Amino acid sequence: MLLGAGVLLGGCAGTAPTRPENLPGSINDAFLDEEMDVERYVERFEGESRAVYAQRFAIVDALALSPGDVVADIGAGTGFFSFLFAEAVGPTGRVQAVEISPRFLDHLRAESERRGVAHLEVVEGTTSSVELPTGETDVAFICDVYHHFESPMESLASLFDAIAPGGQLVLIEFHRIEGVTNEFIFEHVRAGREVFQAEIEAAGFVFEDEIELDGLDDNYILRFTRP
Secondary structure: OOOOOOOOOOOOOOOOOOOOOOOOOOOOHHHHOOOOOHHHHHHHHOOOOOHHHHOHHHHHHHHOOOOOOEEEEEOOOOOHHHHHHHHHHOOOOEEEEEEOOHHHHHHHHHHHHHHOOOOEEEEEOOOOOOOOOOOOEEEEEEEOOHHHOOOHHHHHHHHHHHEEEEEEEEEEEEOOOOOOOOHHHHHHOOOOHHHHHHHHHHOOOEEEEEEOOOOOOOEEEEEEEOO
């Protein structure tokens, strides 16, 4: 089972991608399959047994979004957070649901049209960029997806460019602690909090705080600011 809410890959056109150590070689193959069964992932990602789904309303509340905000859901997957963000920011705001998975992109477009959410924009990311306009995003949200980035520094550079000065990046990831974390997650997630935090700070973001929520024992939430 792949645990990301979606998938976003990194890499720079014309240069060899900086692939992290310990990243499983096939970590994104299922998401990039043109024949991927989306409903299978809807069942997996949108089940109450999944902690981030069960706590989705508390997570959105913790972001303290305001009407008119522009929110980027990076690796939006089935879109359950994207549509909650759309409610939170209202019609004067905008949600950018960024994906690279062909089938998730199709699903997001269909769901957006079905629900009539005009202020949700489905954005096809590339292997080198989130493909967002410069300086327009107020909050970038990455939930259970960062460990899927194949070139994190290139992907973070595109995010840094997209987020407005003073804007935020919020990361939700799995704890990876030897002897504590279960074997599957320990093998699936390439590094722990300290490594991921250091990578984001190296990209120019400033660590602000950790958001603590009940019911997320296997996850942590870190908030950063774009200077």
